[in-house]
Amino acid sequence: xxxxxxxxxHVVERFRQNLAHGRLASSYLFLGPAGVGKHTxxxxxxxxxxxxxxxTQPLDPCGxxxxxxxxxxxxxxxxxxxxxxxxxxxxxxxxxxxxxxHRHQQGxxxxxxxxxxxxxxxxxxxxxxxxxxxxxxxxxLKTLEEPPQGTVLILIGTSRSRQLPTILxxxxxxxxxxxxTDVVSQLLCDLEITSDPARxxxxxxxxxxxxxxxxxxxxxxLWALEERLxxxxxxxxxxSVPLAAELNALVNxxxxxxxxxxxxxxxxxxxxNDLFRSVLRAxxxxxxxxxxxxxxxxxxxxxxxxxxxSTALAVLDRSLEAExxxxxxxxxxxxxxxWLDDLAEIFSQVSNIKSRVST
Ligand SMILES: [Zn+2]
Numbered sequence: 001x002x003x004x005x006x007x008x009x010h011v012v013e014r015f016r017q018n019l020a021h022g023r024l025a026s027s028y029l030f031l032g033p034a035g036v037g038k039h040t041x042x043x044x045x046x047x048x049x050x051x052x053x054x055x056t057q058p059l060d061p062c063g064x065x066x067x068x069x070x071x072x073x074x075x076x077x078x079x080x081x082x083x084x085x086x087x088x089x090x091x092x093x094x095x096x097x098x099x100x101x102h103r104h105q106q107g108x109x110x111x112x113x114x115x116x117x118x119x120x121x122x123x124x125x126x127x128x129x130x131x132x133x134x135x136x137x138x139x140x141l142k143t144l145e146e147p148p149q150g151t152v153l154i155l156i157g158t159s160r161s162r163q164l165p166t167i168l169x170x171x172x173x174x175x176x177x178x179x180x181t182d183v184v185s186q187l188l189c190d191l192e193i194t195s196d197p198a199r200x201x202x203x204x205x206x207x208x209x210x211x212x213x214x215x216x217x218x219x220x221x222l223w224a225l226e227e228r229l230x231x232x233x234x235x236x237x238x239x240s241v242p243l244a245a246e247l248n249a250l251v252n253x254x255x256x257x258x259x260x261x262x263x264x265x266x267x268x269x270x271x272x273n274d275l276f277r278s279v280l281r282a283x284x285x286x287x288x289x290x291x292x293x294x295x296x297x298x299x300x301x302x303x304x305x306x307x308x309x310s311t312a313l314a315v316l317d318r319s320l321e322a323e324x325x326x327x328x329x330x331x332x333x334x335x336x337x338x339w340l341d342d343l344a345e346i347f348s349q350v351s352n353i354k355s356r357v358s359t
Contacts, residue, residue: 003044003061005037006187007179012059014174015045019058024049025172026147029129029155029163032176035212039127041176042154046079046123047071049152067118077117080108083127090131096139109139113148121150129155130162137164144170178209187211193218198290205277205288206270217267225250226271230293233275234300238347240340247340248333265332266323272343273319276301280312307350314346 002012018024030038044061048054052065061068070076082095098106112124126132132140143153144167155171157163179187184204185197193215194200207214232243247268254264278288279301290298301308322339 005041005044006183008037008041008176011041011174011176016059024152026151027144027153027155027171029157029167029171029173030176031157031160031163031173033178033208033210034158035207035210035214036176036179037211038156038176039125042125042156043071045154046076046125046152049121049123050076050078050119052119070118078119078122080111080122080124081127082108082125084131090133091126091128091136093133093135093139096136107139109143112143112151112153116150121152122148123152124154126153126155129157129167130159132164132167134164137167141166141170179211180209181205181207184209184211184214188214188218191215201288202274202290202294206274216263217270222264222267225268227293229268229271230275230297233272233297235304235347235350236300238344240337240344244337244340248336251332251336261332262326262329265326265336269319269323269326269339273316273323276312276315276319279308280316283309283312304350311346311350315343318342318346 002009005012015024030042032038045059047061047063047068048059050067050071051061052067053062061071063072067076071079074081082091084091085095094107096107096109097104098110104110108124108126112122114122116122126140140153143151147153155167160168160173181201181204184207185200188194188200188203188211189197194203203214203217206217229247232238251261251264251268254260275294275297278290278294278298281288282298282302301311304311318339322335325335
């Protein structure tokens with residue numbers, strides 16, 4: 001752990017080495033899943049680079065000098081932070097070069113070239129770099145190609161495929177990995193999102209290594225949905241048609257924004273995936289931390305005997321496919337309906353097995 005940042009020791013080490021050998025680059029692109037701590041890391045790095053006691057302890061901000069305190073309160077004059085404005089889908093060019101009345105007199109590209117006010121360098125962080133427009137990227141090119149002395153520009157995005165080639169070729173890429181499950185689980189308890197370790201561990205398993213997703217999944221509405229869904233996901237209870245209608249309504253209740261509805265649908269797929277992953281693990285004799293309703297559902301599936309394993313594999317296979325359809329913006333109602341119909345088909349083979357065994 002580095003100054004409260006968990007799970008990214010290899011990145012810390014890389015920056016320590018860079019600093020020790022005087023090889024700090026002027027532009028970085030931090031890539032990795034949302035919610036793994038890239039922004040927090042970038043701010044801590046900025047604090048370390050701006051710290052007035054940095055000469056004695058590179059990469060370890062003292063936390064008490066004027067500069068460190070100003071970074072913490074978001075008021076450091078030599079640190080610029082920009083990101084998607086509320087309700088916007090793109091990073092507007094004004095953030096980089098000022099509005100029409102102040103072109104090239106304001107904005108990140110202007111500020112980063114100014115003389116530092118406190119220390120000896122200026123730093124700029126660009127959140128949501130996945131959403132740079134061509135125009136904004138063009139404005140950044142000059143800064144990337146001729147960085148003012150000592151400046152550090154950090155772009156923060158999720159994946160390489162979402163970046164423009166002109167940016168990719170001019171920055172050093174730093175890859176952030178998903179957080180280990182035990183780290184997410186511990187953070188959920190530390191942040192008092194939940195005080196139940198079994199629930200923390202379940203949320204962490206479903207979060208795909210993102211603290212942000214884990215916190216979203218901790219939503220009490222989702223928790224109620226999960227309890228309800230788990231009572232339907234039993235070998236004897238499953239009925240795809242009413243369930244599709246019910247889930248579709250629940251997804252629509254998430255809000256008008258497509259993003260919120262997709263998030264809810266992803267959570268539903270997550271509940272099913274997590275259940276059948278646990279069934280699979282339990283059928284191989286591995287036990288996880290579980291919460292009440294999930295335990296009952298797992299027990300019910302284990303009772304179908306050796307078919308539990310192949311059923312769990314088939315469900316996981318189909319649900320992962322549904323997840324990737326969701327990523328490709330498939331129609332939500334159709335996706336739900338087809339997915340549940342296919343699960344019904346998988347489950348019906350279990351009842352055939354059962355009826356064959358009993359006859
Ligand atoms: Zn300091």
